[in-house]
């Protein structure tokens with residue numbers, strides 16, 4: 001996550017008394033052999049996959065410690081979950097998940113969030129599937145990185161017959177980090193979305209018409225065949 005332009009430049013501070021809680025977005029990933037799960041950063045960290053506990057690495061220079069005041073390196077997070085949720089609406093971050101993290105080590109505090117050295121992922125929130133329903137699993141999707149496949153949060157209907165990774169299976173491959181749905185998705189006081197009454201029936205009927213028409217055409221052709229065969233036999237027996 002790059003530093004939003006509204007964030008003023010801060011100064012690296014010494015280790016705080018304890019970890020600080022923050023929120024961010026990331027793309028969920030699974031290793032090529034499906035044994036490990038992790039996360040891909042959405043901006044500066046796009047070329048790297050990190051696990052549930054990770055130390056920031058500067059890709060510009062190995063000679064300074066992260067985060068340096070003179071560099072953009074380090075992990076980034078927001079102070080507020082709502083800010084991370086807002087960023088997830090940006091089209092380029094579609095299919096990302098929300099992470100709650102604990103930041104430790106050296107850090108720089110900004111108005112909206114932190115830039116810091118060490119990160120522990122505390123939980124993963126699955127937001128919405130591309131169709132708008134709450135995502136309940138993770139399916140293969142999008143371009144990956146060498147050794148890693150990208151996963152998309154999906155609902156059961158859109159996953160269809162595709163194999164999916166359940167939240168429990170992701171958790172088992174990601175150091176036991178709990179994975180649950182985002183409470184904002186089914187906040188009944190806030191949501192105004194509901195399925196149209198009978199919408200599902202209309203879709204089914206519309207899909208059935210061409211199928212039935214094709215079946216009738218086949219039966220008609222078969223009847224014509226039987227009719228002409230009968231006529232041939234009748235003529236022969238005359």
Ligand SMILES: [Zn+2]
Pocket residue numbers: 058059060061064066068071072073074
């Ligand atoms: Zn750096």
Ligand SMILES: [Zn+2]
Pocket residue numbers: 129130131132133154155156157158159
């Ligand atoms: Zn869906």
